Amino acid sequence: MARLRVVSDNDYAGDPDGLVQLAHLLLSPSVDVRAVVASHLAPGDVFDPSGRSAEHGAAAARRVAELAGAPGVPVLAGAEVGLPDAARPLSPGAAAIVAEALRDDPRPLYVTCGGGLTEVAAAWLAEPTIARRVAAVVWIGGPEHDPAATPEPPGASRPEYNTAIDVRAVQTVLASDLPLWQVPRDAYRQLLVSRAELEERLAAGGALGAHLLAALDAAWDLMAAHGVDLGETYDLGDTPLVLLTALQSAFHADPSSSRYVTVPAPRLADDGTYVPDPSGRPIRVWTHLDGRLAIADLFAKLARHARGAV
Secondary structure, three states, X not given: OOOEEXXXXXXXXXOOHHHHHHHHHHOOOOEEEEEEEEOOOOOOOOOOOOOOHHHHHHHHHHHHHHHOOOOOOOEEEOOOOOOOXXXXXXXXXXXXXXXXXXXXXXXXXXXXXXXXXXHHHHHHHXXXXXXXXXXXXXXXXXXXXXXXXXXXXOOOOOOOHHHHHOHHHHHHHHHOOOOEEEEOHHHHOOOEEEHHHHHHHHHOOHHHHHHHHHHHHHHHHHHHHOOOOOOOEEEOOOOHHHHOOOOOOOOOOOOOOOEEEEEEOOEEOOOOOEEOOOOOOEEEEEEEOOHHHHHHHHHHXXXXXXXOOO
């Protein structure tokens, strides 16, 4: 029996690192994926400027679930725009977060977010009691907390990419009482994999591996068409969502091979920068991630799935 529950919330029409982490999550036996929520991209995003990125993301997630042997996992679209006013009904994705949080189940619930925070913020605004029912919201996003120790990378976007999808939603979650594990930009950039290894190892991953490799190849081509040379590596920046949940330690379950600091939750200015708030509730900010464990586990599970092994 899976020892924890996950609702996976990600911009599945965007950077295909989200699809890689979804496949990885669905192949992890310690996790019961209760729902997959496809959230929207920022307007005009190069990956999907259609204005229907949540709908398209849901279709992409369903295909990965089918190839991973999990076609029965509910896949739901989130809102197509940023955090709505209170008068607008919850999206199916946000409603699924609320429903799972309120469901009686002794196993801890993690809501893992690899894009914007629209659906989590909307769910909490509609039903604040979910904060007491969630073990953690694990979010890939936000800029560096200590630029003096870890400067932002050259050419970094401002606001940070996932923050910019819905700044108001990030402000809402930081100001909420939701337990938050944040993986900011200086941490999620650590999950680099060489293109050569991706090509070799995903090719050994059967139909699912081939599908993921095709998605990554399309991203390389898209970036090249926009004048961006990605070089010889790809950042699987959403993979920490699996590392910090499915790959917790055997005894005293927690992500014991990665490191974090506990800080008061800052406020977020409208430009996406932090405003220190000593009165903020404590949140985990991950500083070092066990990339060896995460990447080796991903490739091993894909190979085992391709062989039909359980």
